[in-house]
Each structure stands twice: as C-alpha cells, then as structure tokens.
Amino acid sequence: MSRFQDLPKAYDASSVEDAIYASWEMSNAFNPDKLPGTRPDPYCIVMPPPNRTGTLHVGHAVMLAIEDLMIRFQRMRGKKALWIPGTDHAAIATQVKVEQLLREQGMKDPKKELGREKFLEKVISFAEESAATIRNQVRKMGSSCDWTREKYTLDAERNRAVVEMFRRMHEDGLIERGDRIVNWDPQSKTVVSDDEIVWIDEKAPFYTFKYGPFEIGTSRPETKFGDKYVVMHPEDPRYASFEQGQKIELEWINGPITATVVKDSVIDREFGTGVMTITPWHDNVDYELAERHALDREQIIDLEGRLLPIAGEFAGLPILEARKKVVEKLKQKGLLVNVDENYAHRIATSQRGGGLIEPQILRQWFVRVTKPFALRQDTLGKWKKGDQVTLKELMRHAVESGQTKIVPERFTKIYYHWIDNLRDWCISRQIWFGHRIPVWYREPGTGNGEPGTGNREPGTGNEEPEIRVSDVSPGAGWDQDPDTLDTWFSSGLWTFSTLGWPDEKEWNKNRAYHPTAVLETGYDILFFWIARMVLMSAYALGEVPFRDAYLHGLIRDEQGRKMSKSLGNVIDPLDVIPKYGTDAVRLSLVMGTTPGQDVRLSEAKIEGFRNFTNKLWNISRFILMQIGEPGTGNREPKTLADRWILSRLDEVAASVTSKIEKYEFSSAGEELRDYTWGYLADWYLEIAKVEKGKDAILAHLLRHVLILWHPFMPFVTEHIWKTAGFDGQLIVASWSQVRAQHAAPVQEFEVLRQLVTDMRRLRADQGVEAAKQVEIALVASSDVKKLVEENMEVVKHLARAASVAFVGAVAFGWATTVSGSATIGLNVAGSVDIVKEKDKAQKEIDATRKYVESLNVQLANGEFTSKAPASVISGMKLKLSEAEMKLKTLEEKVKRLG
C-alpha cells in the first residue's frame, strides 16, 4: 500500500495556497541573491506599481499572472531573476479619493478644515492602508516578487531620485517655469496634463451673434467679454474687403468696443460663417493664434470658475449661469442671430478630479520636449556625450532602433504618432500629496501660498525671482514652491530608481539589471507611462528602460463591456480565488488571450480551468498510487508507448520554451494542456494500466509536467511536487532538465492511436458488429498486423468492447479475411501522419512543378523578353527560382519520410 492511497480525490486550492506561498517566501526563493547555483545572467522585471488608492482589480491580476509566469520561467531557466514589487502614490488619484472619503464622513471642505499638514497625514495613512491591502493581494495571486526590495514611488530614496532628476533637467534647461495655457480643473483646483483629460460627447446650444459686420458662432458666450479680435481665413473671398489689422467699431455685450481684424489660415472656412472671435486665455487654439500674432489676452474666468470684473455686471457669476444671462442680454440688444440647439461637441473633464476643464494661462513648471540640450553621456548607441538632441528624438530613437520593442508591434505606430504630437509636459500640480517641487524662491511671496490661489498666476513683469533647486531649504528667507510634481514624473524613473539610482553604491550593485528585460502593462498607459520611462531613462542613463514592452489587453465582461462598479459586472479576482483557486484564475487570465487584444472573462471560463487543475491533481495522484514512491530507476523506454510519450515530452518542452520566449503564453499553455490531458492522461496512463513496469518513466513524466506547468500554475504544481516528495522546491527546480533526453519521434504509435480511435468511432457509429468486421480486416492487413500483434493488450484495453473481435481474431490465428475489407484497413493506416505528410508534400510538388513548367513555357516563347519590361522578367525569374527551391526542399522531405 503506497502512502498516496489516501490523497483526497479533489484538489482543494484554498487549503494549501497560503502555506505554499509562505514557504517560498521563507526560503528566499524570490530573492535572486539567495537562489541556488551560479546565475550569471540577470533578468529583471519591475512591477508596474499599483496605485495606493484602495485595492487591486482584475487588470492588476492579469499583470501579476503574466509577470509571474515570465519571472518563474526565467528563474527556472537559471537566470538571476528579479521581480521588484512596489506601489505608486498616484498623487491626485489618492488625494481625490481621500477627500471624497472625508466628505463622506461629514467634512465640507477637508483641505481647508484640516490644513496641509493634517490633511497630508490622512492621505498618508490611507495610502499605507492601501499598500498593506495591495501587498496581501499581490501575495494571494502567487506573485514571486522579491519583497525585500519593495519600493514606493514616494519613499525617501525615490524622492532623492526625483530631486536629482529635477536638478539635472533644470540645469540642462529642460525644466522651465513659464506662463502657458494649461488644463485647469476648477473642482480639484489643480492643473492636469493633456493625457489626464476625458472627453465627453455632449449636445449644447450653438449661438450665432452679430459682431459688427460679421456673424460669429460660439458655444461659450460667457467667455466673449474680452474678444476684441475677429479672425478669418486670409483667402476667404467673402471677407476679402477686410484687411489684417483693420479696426472696426462695434456694439458688444457691455457696450461699444473696437475690434481688430486678424487673418489666419487655421480658420475653417466651411465652419459656421468662417469668422470667429478669440479668447486666448481660455482656449488652446486661440492661445496659439494669439501667440502667433502677438495679440493681447485677458483672463475672463477665475480659478473658481467665476467671471472676473471684466464681465461687468456679470462678474462673480459661475460659468453656466453667466452663459444664460449673456445670451439673454445679447438677444435683447438684437445681436442674437440664431441658436442651434443640437450642436454636438466634446467637453473636457478631469479624469481624476472630475471637474470641467477650463483652460487657463498659468505660471507652471514644464519639461521641454523639443528643446535641444547637450547630452551628459553617450546615448542609445547613436549620440555621443555633448551632442545636442531633444527629448523627443530620444523617445523616438529608442523604439525606432529596436532597442525597445513593443509587443504587439502595431502599437509602435501609435507610439510614434503620440510622440510627434507631444507638447511640453506640464509637471507641476496644485495638490499636496506627492513629491514637492524642489525649488526655493528668495523673493517673498513668489512661491509661498496655497494651491489655487492667485500667486501662481502669470507674473506681470518678465523678471524671474531668484531660485534654488534643492530638497532642503537653502536658508532663512527662502520659500519652497507649494506645488507637487505630476505623479508620472516619479513613475518615469521607476525602472532605475527602484534599482537604487542615483545612490552610487546601490546603483552599482544593481547596474546589471538595467535595462530591465520587459515591462508588462496594459496598453491603456502606453502614453502615460511607457513613453515617459523611455524619456527619463534615455536622458539620465543613455539607455532604454526595458528591452521589450509587452502590452496586455483590457479585461471585459462576457458581453465585451468594460468592467465597472456602476455596471455591477466586475469580477474581482480576490473574490473568485477562494472559490476556484489562484491557479485557475491565473490560467483564465492568460489562456485564450493575445497581446494587445481585449479579453472577455466569465466565471465559466475560470471554472473550466479549475477543472483542469483538478485533472492535473488526479493525474498526479494516479501516477503516485501506481508507482508508490518516485524513485530514480531506469527510465529507458521499453515499449512503443514509452518512446512515444517521452519523445512527445521533449518536443512539447522545446516548443513551450520557445513560445514563452516569444510571449505566446496562451499558445504555450494550450500545447501543454493538450499534452497533459490529451496525450498523457487519455492515452499513456490508460496504457500504463495494462503495461506494467513504467514506474521510473511515470515519475519522470510527472516531474517534468510539473516543471513545465509551474510558471502557469505555481500553487498546484508546487503542492504536488511536495506531496510526491520530489527534491527541494519546484519553484527553484531547473527547467533545462526537460531536454535531457530526446528520442526520435515515434510514428508507429500514431498509427496505433489512429487505429484505436477509428475503431471507437466505427463502433459508436455503426455498432459492434460492423466494428468487428473492420477489426478483422485490420489484423489481416499486413501493414498493421504486426503492430497490433505487438500491442495486443494495449489495443484491447483502449478499444474495450470492440476488442472482443480481436480475441476472436486471435483464436482464428489471424486467418480470417473478409473480402474487400483489406482496403478499409489500409485506409485506416493511410490516415496516419506519415502518409499525410507525404501526400501533402507530393501535392505541393505537383502544383509547383506545374507552375514552374508554365513559367518556362512562357519564357521560352519569348513573351517576356520581347514585350515585357525588365522588372516583370526579373519578377518572373525570382518566382521561378523560389518555386524551384521549394520543390527541392519538398522532394527532400518526401525522401526523408521514406
């Protein structure tokens, strides 16, 4: 009686997973410095840090499943595999979340009521709680990341990196303070970047007003107070009589004004009347136009979203209220021409803050992406130290040169497009939570003040106050800038700040891990993050941040909708883990997916993979019960089936390895499942019930199936490994063992397999009697007689009831023949791979030969030499030689197959 007799019939994931994870962690298996063996090749993945805004969602689960798969694979292959975990402070997102929570607790204006210090304490403690939850959830997913190196985008060392980067970029003139038009969120009272804007389609009234001799259209009448320029296309014949710079007196909202004619080709002659007035302070297009023509600009709306005194009687009104009243007044004055109630346009809202974006001209800090600067080191193998380049050029070249490869490739085009349209990056934010801008001002009052108050509005003069870049105060009388940095500024450094940069000692220790191997993340943050990491890394280190950027798709529900709380269709990975096990959840997120393609997830899918984990458990249980103890006896193949299953194992191992290397995880998993379930369980284990003495081979198969599956399903495989009593821990087992033996493929077994399958089908289709007839024919056919004789027991077992016929046939000494049936037997054998291969090759040869002949005829006829241009002839010749080469290889193939 083996000690395995009493193993439970079903695998219960929830009862073993936590202990297994703890044992990995305790044994330092996640720490590359403590791994067994000499590991010269470093392999590093830096985890995209989840935001400390609460809990993980299913998108994080995909990320963890894929990254863990890659890191486990590389670890088993003997790489010095490091996966650095971490979390992101997510500045605005976290602050907004905490504000919201405090409001729910009854505070009206948490920031005002608490003040900077107290409020920050609240945010920090919330962030800490989130981090604790996240750590726990990351562990639940089975992530084999090195917790001893956990990092946080806002910890002290990362702050050093941020300050150092800011200092360098400021020195190089890449970070500048300036008065520019930015996206202002009046609700959260902060600037947000172009990428943090969500556009919402809306229908709004579109008004046409009389403006002197013109008619102008607008959906925002409340901004029109300062409009004293009227713009038209220089080549518009309708307005040819007006000249650039011409002054026109006209009646407007608050009385008569003088308007100046401006001609500019940005104007769309087709739109409306082909004339518009401009509001440079509150519109991006108008701002640029005003810059081009050096026009005056005036602020109309304050940072609270109310009209300023320029609006006269409307001063102090909020935007929407003012709009109605302005329209009413213009109507009364007889200046309203027309209202289109169904005008469709988009409005900008803040992704995080939720407010309606109001462009404003404000004094902010920017990273200049198009300004040339002198490189501090040789960079990307193209530029030398001291060369003049722009950040844009660096970002482009990193991908163009192939130093960073984006998977799937089609996203590279989108990446380039984004870079080409990139404007200077506004990095200052008027929020409290984040890396404080390391700038100090000498002049009292220039830096001091609360976010969102008037102090950061553009200066009146051109003189900049004296400033210092430092993380500590330069002394008395210096005030630090109250703003914080865009969260992506610190995220951009993530691949190397996590490795210790700029601390020389730490960085030198970890230098070999950079560039990291792969950055795995959802395609939705390609721009936010990937491009910025490339920028920072290329600028500071002269190298790319990662060799590959693997982009996974977004997870959707069964109907293809985005998962969202409001729809109630969210599958929380941590809810389903207790029910189906982590391995099943992981598989459901990896299988049936391709990079960049969205994935539909359903509980049914997870259940399917739960069934598979259980199948693997039972395969193992059966093997263990059969063999008693997994020894290391002689595992030389003895029978046909042995050679077959072992050679298949080697093939599958090689194929799975190459597929994982190419990021074809789903395909690799399918092939493995096919082997495990379709070959090993359905065939070989059945045969093992009849053919005895396979203990060593079975142990070998089990061992290697576990190894191959481990990156996909770490828990169940490790659990079986331990249960079986294999040496050490599976997590650090060596992947390469699998290729130890490489038998030649065994076609004969395929013949046998096909034969049994055909008999089963016949029996199901036409009944036992018909099947008997065919069997008799089979054994009579010389092609298969020997094969069947040699494997009599196996065939009987596999074919079950039908094998009655074999018994009969044996009794007749194989002598019975049924007229005409020999053909059937041959057909069965003929459907086997070896014959198929030959047929296929032969058909291809025939087709190609025919084609080549027809080409030769055409050439011989001189059709091409006399009439056709040279390019056609060379094209034909090329095709001819291609076809001939193909023919040659095919002929060789047929020869090889015999």
Place this chain on the structure above:
RNA sequence: GGACGCUUAGCUCAGUUGGUUAGAGCGUCUCGUUUACACCGAGAAGGUCGUAGGUUCGAGUCCUACAGCGUCCACCA
C-alpha cells in the same frame, strides 16, 4: 477628420512567413461508473472564415473597395 483593432462553429477565441479536408475550450446531442479524476471517459453534430472584387498554380492569410462593432488620437470656434 485621422489612425488602429475586430468580424472564423451556438458562445469565447487561436490560426506565425499564402500550401492537405480551417483548429481549441465551453455549450449541444448520443453512449458510458473500467485500477486516478463526473471538476470524468468515449463518440458525434456544427463553419459560403463580414460582403464584393483583385493578385496567385493555390487565399482565412496578400491587395482594393464597402459594411457593422470597438478603441485611440485630433485646435472646427
């Protein structure tokens, strides 16, 4: 307005450079408790590969146009 993706079995999806009779999982139907597993086994049915052209000896795969769905980007006030 531009770009990209998707359209293949009832459902969810594979299909690498063009090459037999287009695959998998789930679901459906029929059978089945045999030394692991019913979270199982055996078998079956089910596809004009979105539409229309084109290139080719040969097209799910390449080209063109169109349709539907989806995503991203964009300064039509």
